[in-house]
Amino acid sequence: MFRAPIGLYRLGLGFVLGRRFLMLEHRGRKTGITRRTVLEVVADDRDTLYVAAAWGERAHWLRNIVVDPNVRIYWGVRRFDTVAARIETERARSVLSGYAGAHPRTFSRLARFMLDDPGDGIEESVNHLAATVPMVALPKH
Numbered sequence: 001m002f003r004a005p006i007g008l009y010r011l012g013l014g015f016v017l018g019r020r021f022l023m024l025e026h027r028g029r030k031t032g033i034t035r036r037t038v039l040e041v042v043a044d045d046r047d048t049l050y051v052a053a054a055w056g057e058r059a060h061w062l063r064n065i066v067v068d069p070n071v072r073i074y075w076g077v078r079r080f081d082t083v084a085a086r087i088e089t090e091r092a093r094s095v096l097s098g099y100a101g102a103h104p105r106t107f108s109r110l111a112r113f114m115l116d117d118p119g120d121g122i123e124e125s126v127n128h129l130a131a132t133v134p135m136v137a138l139p140k141h
Contacts, residue, residue, distance in 0.1 A: 005017060005021065005023070005038040006023060006036050006037075006038055009023040009036070009038070009074045010036075014074050014075070014076065014077075015076050015077045017038075018076070019041065019044065019075065019076050020040060020041050021038055021039065021040055021041060021075075022038070022039055022041055022049060022051070022073055022074060022075040022138075023036055023037070023038050023039075023073070023074040023075075024036070024037045024038075024039055024051070024061055024065075024071055024072075024073060024084075024138075025071060025072040025073075025074070026061055026064045026065055026068070026071045026084075027064060027067075027068045027070075028064055029063055029064045029066075029067040029068070035060070035061065035064060037060075037061040039051040039052075039061075040052075041075070042095055042096065042099045042135070043095045043098055043099055047139060047140055047141075048137050048138060048139050048140060049073070049075065049137075049138040049140065050087070050095045050135060050136070050137055050138070051135070051136050051138065052096075052114075052129075052133050052134070052135050052136075053133060053134040053135070053136070054110070054113070054114050054133065056132070056133060056134060057134065059134075062134055062136070065084040065136065066086075069083045069084045069085060070082075070083055070084075071083070071084050071138070073138055073140075080140065080141070082138050082139050082140065082141060083139065084136050084137070084138055085136065085137050085139075086134055086135065086136055086137075087135050087136065087137050089130050089131055090130075091135075091137075092129075092130040092133075092135040093126060093127060093130035095135060096126045096129055096130055096135075097123075097126050100122045100125070100126055104122065107122065107125070108122070108125070111125040111128075111129060114129065114133055115128055115129065115132070
């Protein structure tokens with residue numbers, strides 16, 4: 001079931017998932033085989049998309065892009081190549097704060113899912129997530 005959205009993107013139907021999701025195409029760090037992962041877009045500014053590694057440092061896609069940051073993005077009807085880059089805690093805090101403001105209920109559920117103790121309130125959850133969950137910038141060039 002988790003892999004079903006990949007089929008939509010491969011059929012050219014990724015647009016049905018809207019702009020809140022993207023498919024990240026990356027290379028396996030050991031095999032070099034093309035891998036695909038569908039991720040939620042945490043933020044979309046004019047030049048960059050931001051995603052979070054919900055499984056932390058164990059996320060295979062994150063470990064793969066550390067070795068080879070050259071990726072292809074499928075987002076809505078767009079497809080583009082870019083270079084993925086982890087972002088620092090302060091930038092992650094800003095991105096997550098924006099997401100929490102736009103989607104407070106979804107953010108609260110995600111914080112409870114990703115953190116053992118999400119804290120008291122959104123601001124504390126934002127700070128804790130920014131400090132513990134790796135986030136990646138995907139420039140749209």
